[in-house]
Amino acid sequence: MTASARTLDDVRSIVPPTLIERAFRPFWVLPLVVSIACIAAGLAVPTIEEALGKQVPFVFEGGPDGARGLLSTIASAMISVTGLVFSITMVVLQLASSQFTPRVLTNFLARRVSQLTLGVFTGTFLYSLTVLRSVRGGNDIAPFVPQVAVTLSFVLVLACVALFLAFIREITMSIQxxxxxxxxxxxxxxxxxxxxxxxxxxxxxxxxxxxxxxxxxxxxxxxxxxxxxxxxxxxxxxxxxxxxxxxxxxxxxxxxxxxxxxxxxxxxxxxxxxxxxxxxxxxxxxxxxxxxxxxxxxxxxxxxxxxxxxxxxxxxxxxxxxxxxxxxxxxxxxxxxxxxxxxxxxxxxxxxxxxxxxxxxxxxxxxxxxxxxxxxxxxxxxxxxxxxxxxxxxxxxxxxxxxxxxxxxxxxxxxxxxxxxxxxxx
CATH class of the missing domain: 3.90.1170.30 (Pyrimidine nucleoside phosphorylase-like, C-terminal domain)
Known part of the structure; x- marks a missing residue:
């Protein structure tokens, strides 16, 4: 039996995964990229802010002690919740493997919401610690509070809350x-x-x-x-x-x-x-x-x-x-x-x-x-x-x-x- 051969136009829809898709396929890659980006932001934002030396409205206006307290609280909270997110992910993977089939684990690990949630939580923790080292006050020669950087840490906390809610929704759906x-x-x-x-x-x-x-x-x-x-x-x-x-x-x-x-x-x-x-x-x-x-x-x-x-x-x-x-x-x-x-x-x-x-x-x-x-x-x-x-x-x-x-x-x-x-x- 003869059949019409396929041309290049016929097989163009059968596209292989791109280099970016292959690079981001492992579960840990996106969290790592987000964490590195947060560390870079934690280094760059205070440096730029200090170099410009301008007062920005609607940002954190506390002193060095207040900035240190806020950043320390955010860092400790984020590392605790990161452990919770990781534990929930492991429980869901175990449940999926035992109740459905081990073959569906690749589907769960490929979900971007879980990867992004873990990355942003880890990144917020690292960002807060990185910014904390740039806060100077008290007996320091040149006191400095990176007001924009501290404010961004609070914005990251809000993003973490939103992502955590999305993560919970994703988890509750994925076990059905x-x-x-x-x-x-x-x-x-x-x-x-x-x-x-x-x-x-x-x-x-x-x-x-x-x-x-x-x-x-x-x-x-x-x-x-x-x-x-x-x-x-x-x-x-x-x-x-x-x-x-x-x-x-x-x-x-x-x-x-x-x-x-x-x-x-x-x-x-x-x-x-x-x-x-x-x-x-x-x-x-x-x-x-x-x-x-x-x-x-x-x-x-x-x-x-x-x-x-x-x-x-x-x-x-x-x-x-x-x-x-x-x-x-x-x-x-x-x-x-x-x-x-x-x-x-x-x-x-x-x-x-x-x-x-x-x-x-x-x-x-x-x-x-x-x-x-x-x-x-x-x-x-x-x-x-x-x-x-x-x-x-x-x-x-x-x-x-x-x-x-x-x-x-x-x-x-x-x-x-x-x-x-x-x-x-x-």
């Missing part, structure tokens, strides 16, 4: 299973539109077969983890410049170990578009490195290009709810409803072609996306296995599959019928 399931579903629905568009490809119809020539293997090197993303646009440009074809042999989300083959390349030894030969080993290695760098490998799976991971998260929540220790089939029903939301538009669309062509309609990258049949099996099989004896779960799965059969393309009907026959009637 309906909210967690809905958030995963929102991300999955966006991934469906990006990875399985209604028009899967605007290139020529083709069926790709591996060339008969010898291929060169690309390896993961010293990296290990999951294949989190592929920069298709960069890979197509590199392959076109080398007049090569790249087939990625691992799927998004698959585990990659050190020195594992991840792709094979044809055409590197045949030259580039200018006609020059790749006689220089270093030049060939630079092309191979550029192609390998377009493959993102990380310890945690990412959801932007990994629809399978989002479905896996939902299925794991349902399995945990159906376990004998929890026995909460209603949560499994909520998960099935969200899976229904994801699968309904999916079954009406074609699986995109693995071929990605350049501007000259020459195949440059080949990477197979998960088939709709495999996603359907992932969504149904395990929930049916663990919830087969429940009164609600089989009935709800039947209702979902019946509705999917109305929306599905003809070639998917056998797969849907197969699952309808496997699910017990209640």
């Amino acid at each position: 299973v309906g909210y967690v399931v809905s958030q995963i579903g929102d991300t999955a629905a966006k991934a469906v539109d990006d990875l399985y568009p209604e028009d899967p490809g605007s290139g020529p119809e083709m069926r790709w077969e591996p060339p008969s020539s010898q291929a060169r293997w690309l390896h993961s090197g010293d990296r290990h983890g999951h294949l989190t993303h592929v920069d298709y646009e960069d890979m197509v440009r590199t392959a076109k410049a080398a007049d090569a074809v790249v087939e990625i042999v691992v799927a998004i989300g698959d585990v990659v170990v050190e020195r594992q083959p991840v792709a094979r390349v044809w055409g590197l030894s045949e030259g580039v578009s200018t006609g020059d030969l790749f006689d220089d080993v270093e030049e060939t290695r630079s092309v191979e490195k550029a192609l390998t760098d377009a493959l993102g490998i990380g310890q945690a799976r990412s959801s932007r290009q990994d629809l399978t991971f989002r479905v896996r998260q939902l299925v794991d929540i349902a399995e945990r709810a159906l376990s004998p220790g929890i026995n909460d089939p209603t949560t499994a029903i909520q998960v099935i409803d969200e899976l229904h939301r994801i699968l309904r538009p999916l079954v009406g669309r074609e699986t995109p072609s693995p071929c990605i062509v350049d501007d000259d309609e020459v195949v440059r990258v080949v990477h197979r996306v998960p088939s709709v049949e495999s996603l359907l099996a992932l969504a149904v099989e395990e929930i049916n296995h663990y919830g087969g004896e429940s009164l609600q779960v089989p009935r709800h799965l039947h209702d979902m599959l019946e509705d999917l059969s109305y929306a599905a393309r003809p070639e998917l009907q056998p797969a849907i019928t197969l699952w309808r026959e496997r699910i017990p009637r209640v």
Whole structure:
């Protein structure tokens, strides 16, 4: 069966995470940046204020003792509440891991409200201590009270109060299973539109077969983890410049170990578009490195290009709810409803072609996306296995599959019928 190849315009919506996104992905980065900014402000504001030597209206008007007392109180209060915020975060992470699934911890750690709250509380503590050292009075030779800096410390306290309220709201929402399931579903629905568009490809119809020539293997090197993303646009440009074809042999989300083959390349030894030969080993290695760098490998799976991971998260929540220790089939029903939301538009669309062509309609990258049949099996099989004896779960799965059969393309009907026959009637 032939399918229309994907062009660069078709894959531009499948964007890899930017450098800033990758840099700010760890939980500690944003709090660290905010803390450093507060220390810098605590050094700069008093220095500028003393250099200007102007009286500013509507600011702190107390003396050195009052400034020291206020800053000391703020610093001690902030470090205490910072410990409270950190403790609440740890409790929520433990609750999410035990009640939902460890796979959702990445969702909780990625929440900017929690990161910003921890950063501002820590930053206010450091800012107050930094400003405190610039207060001079009593027996000091040149008494000085940084009035603007002290006032800013009070403004930071107000910001901390507002962020603490937002943090409490975020925490109370994030431990509700309906909210967690809905958030995963929102991300999955966006991934469906990006990875399985209604028009899967605007290139020529083709069926790709591996060339008969010898291929060169690309390896993961010293990296290990999951294949989190592929920069298709960069890979197509590199392959076109080398007049090569790249087939990625691992799927998004698959585990990659050190020195594992991840792709094979044809055409590197045949030259580039200018006609020059790749006689220089270093030049060939630079092309191979550029192609390998377009493959993102990380310890945690990412959801932007990994629809399978989002479905896996939902299925794991349902399995945990159906376990004998929890026995909460209603949560499994909520998960099935969200899976229904994801699968309904999916079954009406074609699986995109693995071929990605350049501007000259020459195949440059080949990477197979998960088939709709495999996603359907992932969504149904395990929930049916663990919830087969429940009164609600089989009935709800039947209702979902019946509705999917109305929306599905003809070639998917056998797969849907197969699952309808496997699910017990209640």
